[in-house]
Amino acid sequence: MDKNQQLEPYRKSHGEELLTTNQGVRVSNTDDSLKAGNRGPTLMEDFHFREKLTHFDHERIPERVVHARGFGVHGYFQVYESMAEFTKAKFLQDPSVKTPVFVRFSTVVGSRGSADTVRDVRGFATKFYTEEGNYDLVGNNIPVFFIQDAIKFPDVVHAIKPEPHNEIPQASAAHDTFWDFVVNTPETAHMIMWLLSDRAIPRSYRMMEGFGVNTFRFVNQQGKARFVKFHWKPLLGVHSLVWDEAQKLAGKDPDYHRRDLWDAINMGSYPEYELGVQMIEEEEEFNFDFDILDPTKIWPEEMIPVKRIGKMTLDGNVDNFFAETEQVAFHPGHVVPGIDFSNDPLLQGRLFSYLDTQLIRLGGPNFHEIPINRPVAPIHNNQRDGYHRMTIDRSSVSYSPNSLQGNAPTPATEAEGGYVHYEEKVEGKKVRQRSESFQDHFSQATLFWNSMSTAEKQHIIEAFHFEVGSVMDQQIKQWVVDMFNNVDGQLAVQIAAGVGATPPANPKSSGSAASSPTVSQENTIKTAGTRKVAILLENGYNHQEVSQVMEALTAAGVHSEIISKNLGMLTSVDGQQLEVGKNYVTTGSIKYDALYIPGGQQSINTLVMQGEALHFINETFKHAKTIGATNEGIDLLMTSAIQGVAMAGADTQAQVITEMGVVTIRNATDMKDFAKEFIHAIAQHRHWIRQNKKQMIPA
Numbered sequence: 001m002d003k004n005q006q007l008e009p010y011r012k013s014h015g016e017e018l019l020t021t022n023q024g025v026r027v028s029n030t031d032d033s034l035k036a037g038n039r040g041p042t043l044m045e046d047f048h049f050r051e052k053l054t055h056f057d058h059e060r061i062p063e064r065v066v067h068a069r070g071f072g073v074h075g076y077f078q079v080y081e082s083m084a085e086f087t088k089a090k091f092l093q094d095p096s097v098k099t100p101v102f103v104r105f106s107t108v109v110g111s112r113g114s115a116d117t118v119r120d121v122r123g124f125a126t127k128f129y130t131e132e133g134n135y136d137l138v139g140n141n142i143p144v145f146f147i148q149d150a151i152k153f154p155d156v157v158h159a160i161k162p163e164p165h166n167e168i169p170q171a172s173a174a175h176d177t178f179w180d181f182v183v184n185t186p187e188t189a190h191m192i193m194w195l196l197s198d199r200a201i202p203r204s205y206r207m208m209e210g211f212g213v214n215t216f217r218f219v220n221q222q223g224k225a226r227f228v229k230f231h232w233k234p235l236l237g238v239h240s241l242v243w244d245e246a247q248k249l250a251g252k253d254p255d256y257h258r259r260d261l262w263d264a265i266n267m268g269s270y271p272e273y274e275l276g277v278q279m280i281e282e283e284e285e286f287n288f289d290f291d292i293l294d295p296t297k298i299w300p301e302e303m304i305p306v307k308r309i310g311k312m313t314l315d316g317n318v319d320n321f322f323a324e325t326e327q328v329a330f331h332p333g334h335v336v337p338g339i340d341f342s343n344d345p346l347l348q349g350r351l352f353s354y355l356d357t358q359l360i361r362l363g364g365p366n367f368h369e370i371p372i373n374r375p376v377a378p379i380h381n382n383q384r385d386g387y388h389r390m391t392i393d394r395s396s397v398s399y400s401p402n403s404l405q406g407n408a409p410t411p412a413t414e415a416e417g418g419y420v421h422y423e424e425k426v427e428g429k430k431v432r433q434r435s436e437s438f439q440d441h442f443s444q445a446t447l448f449w450n451s452m453s454t455a456e457k458q459h460i461i462e463a464f465h466f467e468v469g470s471v472m473d474q475q476i477k478q479w480v481v482d483m484f485n486n487v488d489g490q491l492a493v494q495i496a497a498g499v500g501a502t503p504p505a506n507p508k509s510s511g512s513a514a515s516s517p518t519v520s521q522e523n524t525i526k527t528a529g530t531r532k533v534a535i536l537l538e539n540g541y542n543h544q545e546v547s548q549v550m551e552a553l554t555a556a557g558v559h560s561e562i563i564s565k566n567l568g569m570l571t572s573v574d575g576q577q578l579e580v581g582k583n584y585v586t587t588g589s590i591k592y593d594a595l596y597i598p599g600g601q602q603s604i605n606t607l608v609m610q611g612e613a614l615h616f617i618n619e620t621f622k623h624a625k626t627i628g629a630t631n632e633g634i635d636l637l638m639t640s641a642i643q644g645v646a647m648a649g650a651d652t653q654a655q656v657i658t659e660m661g662v663v664t665i666r667n668a669t670d671m672k673d674f675a676k677e678f679i680h681a682i683a684q685h686r687h688w689i690r691q692n693k694k695q696m697i698p699a
C-alpha cells in the first residue's frame with residue numbers, strides 16, 4: 001500500500017459539523033462553564049468543561065531530548081539502477097519503484113520553540129517506507145561526530161545544553177560548560193572545526209548535505225558484505241548564511257528554515273537530494289591511516305568516491321505538525337535486509353537509545369501504530385497490549401511456538417525475506433577500552449582546515465571569537481588555544497588574539513597540508529534557481545525596466561518580491577501598477593539572496609530619503625550578496641556606504657559592469673544583458689571578495 005493512501009483514513013477535515021464531546025455528545029455551549037448562579041462557582045458535573053480542560057492539560061508530550069526543534073516533509077525516493085551487486089535491499093533494486101519517505105530536519109541543541117538559524121548541527125533523518133519494512137537513515141549535515149563512544153553522549157549533550165542552574169544560553173554552544181567539555185575531550189576537535197564553519201548556519205534545508213555518519217554494511221544476495229557510508233547531496237548545492245545574518249534572522253524570523261521549506265514545496269520547487277554511498281571492501285578495512293569504524297573521521301571523497309545511487313524528491317507538506325512531525329519516531333536500528341551494522345561504538349550505543357527514547361516520548365511500546373510510523377509492509381507478531389494499543393487482535397494465540405494456529409505467524413527464511421544478521425566473526429576480552437587506532441584526534445581536523453578557502457577560514461576564526469569569546473573562564477579559553485594549536489598553529493594564534501588568551505609558544509605547522517577539496521563549499525553546485533530577490537521600489541518607478549528584469553528572473557526560476565515603505569499599489573511613471581509584497585517593517589535584507597534597484601527618477605528621489613532603503617543596501621553588501629541597479633537605481637547606490645563600489649557603473653554607456661558582485665548598467669532600455677549578468681552573480685551565492693571591505697559598512 002502507498003503511504004499516502006495508508007494515511008488517508010486518519011486524515012480528518014473540519015467543516016460545518018456540530019460541536020461534540022469526545023464521547024460524541026452534542027455540546028450546546030462551549031464559552032461558559034456550568035455554574036451555581038451566574039456569578040457562582042463552577043460545578044464538578046460540567047463534564048464538557050472537565051473533558052476540554054483535561055485534554056488541553058495533556059496536549060504536550062516531552063520534546064526530544066536532542067533535536068527537539070524540527071520540521072518534517074513527505075517525498076519519495078527512486079534508485080537510478082539496481083544495486084543488487086552490493087545490497088539486496090529491495091527498495092534499491094528497481095528504478096521504477098517510488099519508495100515513500102518522510103524526512104525530518106532539525107537543530108540539535110535548542111528547545112522546540114528555539115530559532116532555526118542558530119549555529120548548530122542539523123539533523124537530517126529519513127524514514128523510507130519500503131515494501132520490506134521501514135528503513136531509517138538518521139543522519140546529520142556534518143559527517144563526523146563529537147565523540148567516539150555512545151557512553152559519552154549524555155556528557156556531550158549535558159555540556160552543550162543550557163547550563164543547569166539558570167538554563168542559559170538557549171540553543172548555543174557559546175558557553176563555559178561546552179568548551180570545558182571540549183578541552184577535556186580532544187576527540188571533539190574535528191567536529192568542532194565543522195561546527196564553527198559555515199556548515200552550521202545553512203542557508204536552507206534545501207541546500208544542505210546529509211551524512212549517515214556511522215559506518216554501516218551493505219550485504220548482497222550472496223551474503224557478501226561491504227562497509228558503507230551514506231550521503232545526501234542536494235541538487236541546489238551546499239550554501240550557508242553569514243553569522244550576522246543568522247543572528248538577525250533568529251530574531252526577525254525564527255521560523256526561517258521551516259518557512260523556506262514549506263514555501264518551496266507549496267510553490268512546487270521540490271527539493272531534491274541524491275543518495276550517495278562510499279563503499280570499502282571488507283578486506284580493505286585496515287588499509288587506511290584512520291579507523292573506518294571511528295565516527296570522528298570522514299572517508300575523504302577523493303580517496304573513496306561517492307557513488308550516487310538514487311534521488312529523493314520532497315514534494316509534500318504535512319497536514320498536521322503534531323501528528324506527523326512531532327510523533328515521527330526514527331531509529332538507526334530500523335533496517336531492512338541488505339543493510340547491516342558495523343562495530344562503530346557510537347552506532348552500537350545509538351541502537352539502544354532511540355527505541356528507549358520513544359517509550360518515554362510517545363508513551364509506550366505501541367508507537368509503531370501511530371499513522372506516521374506505520375510501515376506500509378504488513379505487521380504480524382505476537383506482541384500485544386500496552387498503552388494506546390489500536391489493533392484489535394482476534395486470536396487466542398499470542399505466543400510461539402504454537403499448534404493452535406499452526407505456529408503462525410511463522411519466522412521467515414532468508415529466501416522469504418527474513419532478516420538475517422551478518423555473520424561477523426567476533427572475538428575478544430571484555431574490556432572498557434578504546435582501540436589504539438582511535439587515538440589520532442587532530443589529523444583530520446587539520447585536513448578540514450587545510451581544505452577551506454580564505455573566506456571559509458576567516459569565518460571559522462570569527463566563529464571561534466564568538467564562541468570562545470563568550471566563555472567566562474580564562475583558563476578554558478587558554479586551553480582552547482592550546483588544543484587547537486594541534487590543528488593549526490596560525491589558527492591558534494588567531495583564536496588567541498580574538499579571545500584575550502596567550503598565543504601558543506610553538507605554533508604548529510600544518511604539516512603535509514593535505515586537503516579534501518570536496519569539503520569546501522566553494523566547490524559546490526552554483527545555481528540561481530529558487531533564490532529570492534528583493535526589489536526596492538516607490539511611485540514613479542520605470543515599469544518597463546522592472547518588468548523586463550522580473551520576467552528574466554522568473555524564467556531562471558528566481559523569485560522576486562517588491563519592497564516599499566508602505567503596503568499597497570505603486571504607480572510607475574507611465575501609469576502602470578505593481579503590488580508591494582512587503583514593507584520594511586515586515587521584512588529585511590536578511591530574508592533575501594539578492595537586491596535589485598530599478599530606475600525611475602521619482603522612485604529613486606523618494607528612496608534616497610529613506611534610511612531603511614540605505615540600510616537595506618548596506619546590509620546586503622555586508623552579507624556579500626549580489627546587488628543589481630539599473631539607470632537611476634545606481635544613484636541610490638551612490639548615496640549608500642558602497643558608493644565607492646557603485647562608482648564603476650556610474651558613467652557607463654549601456655554596458656553591464658560587475659564590481660564585487662554589484663551589477664549595474666546605465667543608459668540602457670534593454671535589460672537582457674543586465675539580467676543575464678545579475679542572475680549569474682546571484683548563482684555565485686556570495687561575493688567573498690568583499691570580505692575585507694565590510695568594515696566600511698555600518699551595522
Ligand code: HDD
Pocket residue numbers: 064065066067070104105106122123124125138139140145149150151153211212213214295328329330346349350353354355357358
Ligand atoms: Fe541521535 C535524535 C542524529 C548520535 C540519541 N539523532 C536524533 C535525530 C537525529 C540524530 C537526526 C532526530 C531524529 C528526529 O528527527 O526525530 N544522532 C544523530 C547522529 C548521530 C547521533 C547523526 C551520530 C552519528 N544520538 C546519537 C547518540 C545517541 C543519540 C550517540 C545516544 C547514544 N538521538 C538520540 C536520541 C534521539 C536522537 C536521544 C532524541 C529523539 C529521538 O532520538 O528520537 O535517542
